[in-house]
Amino acid sequence: MPELPEVEIVRRYLEERALGKRIDSVKVIDASILEGVTTRKLIDSLVGKCFTAARRHGKQLFLQVDGGFLTAHLGMTGDLISIESESPLPRFARVVVGFQGGERLVFEDVRKFGAVGFVKSTSSLLANKRLGPDVLLVREKEFVERVRRHRKAIKIVLLDQRVVAGIGNLYADEALFQSGVHPNASASKLTDGEIEKLCRNVRRVLKRSIQVRTDFDRLPRTYLLRSRIEGGRCPRGHSSLKSIKVGGRTTIFCPRCQRPSKG
DNA sequence: ACGTGCTCCTGTGTGC
DNA sequence: TGCACACAGGAGCACG
Numbered sequence: 031m032p033e034l035p036e037v038e039i040v041r042r043y044l045e046e047r048a049l050g051k052r053i054d055s056v057k058v059i060d061a062s063i064l065e066g067v068t069t070r071k072l073i074d075s076l077v078g079k080c081f082t083a084a085r086r087h088g089k090q091l092f093l094q095v096d097g098g099f100l101t102a103h104l105g106m107t108g109d110l111i112s113i114e115s116e117s118p119l120p121r122f123a124r125v126v127v128g129f130q131g132g133e134r135l136v137f138e139d140v141r142k143f144g145a146v147g148f149v150k151s152t153s154s155l156l157a158n159k160r161l162g163p164d165v166l167l168v169r170e171k172e173f174v175e176r177v178r179r180h181r182k183a184i185k186i187v188l189l190d191q192r193v194v195a196g197i198g199n200l201y202a203d204e205a206l207f208q209s210g211v212h213p214n215a216s217a218s219k220l221t222d223g224e225i226e227k228l229c230r231n232v233r234r235v236l237k238r239s240i241q242v243r244t245d246f247d248r249l250p251r252t253y254l255l256r257s258r259i260e261g262g263r264c265p266r267g268h269s270s271l272k273s274i275k276v277g278g279r280t281t282i283f284c285p286r287c288q289r290p291s292k293g
Numbered sequence: 294a295c296g297t298g299c300t301c302c303t304g305t306g307t308g309c
Numbered sequence: 310t311g312c313a314c315a316c317a318g319g320a321g322c323a324c325g
Contacts, residue, residue, distance in 0.1 A: 105301095106302095107304085139302095140303055140304065141302045142301070143302070181294070186296090
């Protein structure tokens with residue numbers, strides 16, 4: 031589930047629920063979820079400290095403490111939730127941070143594609159993963175320059191977190207639809223105007239989704255996400271939606287609104 | 294550089 | 310109802 035909007039909602043939730051409380055325990059239930067850190071190191075880095083800030087870069091989360099940052103990536107099924115001391119742990123709890131007073135912050139993840147780690151600086155993790163600039167912060171000009179370097183299908187380029195960090199499968203489809211760009215169009219063959227439009231649309235779509243707390247039923251009727259299934263009706267009424275695979279990912283688009291380029 | 298396909302893992306939905 | 314199978318919104322990797 032987690033795409034950038036979900037991650038941003040989690041970040042805000044963490045700001046309310048996880049900051050300023052003294053950490054008095056860390057339990058790693060499944061160490062395979064750890065990335066670049068041992069259980070010992072995680073415990074030593076966190077216990078006795080407080081989270082002081084919650085940050086996000088693309089879909090990557092950071093919880094700041096004195097001396098570094100707890101990192102969390104939610105993968106496809108990950109979540110971070112705060113529970114009361116008496117509450118039972120969720121079934122798929124992988125890492126549990128206990129606060130003074132009994133409240134606990136739980137990283138849960140059914141499929142274990144997510145990851146928890148610890149870094150001294152956010153920039154070291156961004157460099158390690160070679161993440162591009164955050165999609166909501168990058169300048170439009172830089173977005174255009176970074177995207178048009180690639181010759182691959184535009185959708186693959188949008189999903190490449192090294193180009194720009196934060197665009198997931200659903201929002202790539204939405205932005206392409208709203209921009210009238212075919213998902214298989216070569217990125218380098220798009221005009222600057224088309225890429226600028228993609229940049230503006232992907233941002234608008236992500237922000238709108240954050241606003242409605244990712245409840246797609248509350249999105250405007252013009253959004254593809256409201257009927258993103260094969261055979262669904264194009265919001266502009268032009269055609270029924272088609273499903274293809276691009277880079278192995280399910281891709282829904284409107285064959286009339288998003289014509290392949292003739293070149 | 295590019296596309297393809299596999300991998301990590303488990304739950305859910307579909308069709309027989 | 311049971312069962313097999315396809316599929317899932319992420320991301321890294323090997324291969325040709």
